[in-house]
Amino acid sequence: MTVELRDAQLALKPFHEPWDVIDRLHGDIKRAINLLNGRPADYERPHAAPMSGR
Numbered sequence: 001m002t003v004e005l006r007d008a009q010l011a012l013k014p015f016h017e018p019w020d021v022i023d024r025l026h027g028d029i030k031r032a033i034n035l036l037n038g039r040p041a042d043y044e045r046p047h048a049a050p051m052s053g054r
Contacts, residue, residue, distance in 0.1 A: 002026070005022055005025065005026045005029075008022050009022050009023065009026075
């Protein structure tokens with residue numbers, strides 16, 4: 001779903017209002033997935049360096 005939202009944002013780039021709505025939707029989906037997985041709503045996956053083996 002992340003890829004589809006990103007593609008929709010890029011297709012709407014010149015139109016600021018739809019871009020903002022999709023951006024807010026993406027954030028809402030991330031928060032919902034975090035809560036469904038038992039994590040805090042604002043959880044961000046830690047950055048893993050390319051050679052870290054993660």
